[in-house]
Amino acid sequence: MSTPISITRYQGLEAIELRAPDGARATLLLHGAHLVSWVPAGADEQLYLSPKSAFATGQAIRGGVPVIFPQFATRGPLQRHGFARGKPWQLVSAESGKDDALAVLRLNDDGATRMVWPHAFEAEISIRIAGRALEIELACENQGDTPLSFSAALHTYLRLTQIMSASVQGLSGLAYWDSTIERAATQHEDLLRLDGETDRIYQDVKHGLTLRDGDRRLAIRQQGFADAVVWNPGQAKGDALPDMPEGGWKQMLCVEAAQVLKPVELAPGESWAGMQTLELL
Template sequence: MSTPIPLTRHQGLEALELRAPDGAAATLLLHGAHLLSWTPAGAGEQLYLSPSSAYATGQAVRGGVPVIFPQFAGRGTGLRHGFARTKPWQLVSAEVGSDDAMAVLRLQDDDATRLVWPHRFEAELCVRVAGRSLEIELACENRGEESFDFTAALHTYLGLGSLLDASVRGFSGLHYWDSIKNSEQRQRVDLLLPEPPLDRIYHQVEQDLTLTEEPVGRPGRRVTIRQQGFADAVIWNPGAEACAQLPDMPDSDWQRMLCIEAAAIDRPIRLEPGESWAGMQSLVLE
């Protein structure tokens, strides 16, 4: 037997507070289908959310998990990072089950989206929390009469005590595009010690990634990150200089986050009329 989850408000915007029977919880805005918070059962907050972020119609929230669709960054002629993260999404369902809590939101084309991306589509975002796991699935269906291409990402901001204590494993042998150096590179060692500014798009990511924090004198932390349907993974941290230029992020907060994003960038997704695609990112606090 499932129990419906009522709508509430967060920073003046409609939101859903997902809480599983075991205590796992997440906060999801209808604005942008933006996941703001994830607290696994028996643990603390895992995502970074900027205290300076704006919560307003037409503006993106800094932190959490923004939905990037239908364009990643400036790779196209449309809006940078697309329009999905600033549009109101519709609530399809939200309920607490016997061992989890889940919500599904939907975005469809309208007059405003067709001005910047002339295609008929339906996108859905599904968020599920249970125990120490979080699952986020993004799906898209071509509802028009012509094929279209798109790129997408789940722009996950993972919170850190200190970037100096963090490392990521799982990229060994993979090629990546370094957006700082504007060149193609190869990851030759398994261990990645983030040294900002960092902006890389890793290709053909099939293995699990592991974010580890090993602070001196405090308990460590390990998060396993898996993805399906997304061929790429983005690692991003703005560093001190670029962070100081961001109006919605404190100057020193680059030290408190690392983005590890499931993405479809290098090879855009093509959908024929009536076709669908889905991609998922799952995170498990070990």
């Protein structure tokens, strides 16, 4: 039998504190449907959250899992990374079950979104935790009478012990766009090691990835999303970010499930969904 979970507050913002019977827990803000914490059963925090993040209505939060929708970065006329991460989402359900905990949040178009993106839509974020696994699903339905197109990402910030000793496994053979030099290339090495600014969009990602961080291994899988973004600002850009402490870039790496290079196109009434799964091995 499921037990409903009530809304609480985190850093002054409305939040859902998910707790599974096995000890896994997560914190999800209604602001932006932003996951700010995930602690697997018997383990430590897996997400990076900057101690200098601003927790204020309408402002982006540095860390956790920002929801990027309906535009990735500056690839379009909207504000950077779209408007979803700065909007209040509505709670649909939140409950703790026999072996997991689940929350669903929803965002619909309103007057403000239609002024910049003239489409009727319904987006949902579903978060499920159980044991040492986290599932995040983003879904969108076109509720209007004209086609719509969007890009999206789950901008997951993973906590690192030290970036110089971290790597991502599973990208070998994949083509990618290197945003630091505006050039296409192909990954040949089995391990992507991070030794400076990294900003790559890998395409046609069909197999799972593994974050290697010292003795820690984190499996990263995705469904529905075609691309995977690997991002770290490096020292110069990282230390220049006003909402990240000096040296904070060394403790984080974004591995994002994304749909960027080929945006989703939905006819009226059509829907789409994409999921990222993280599992501590």
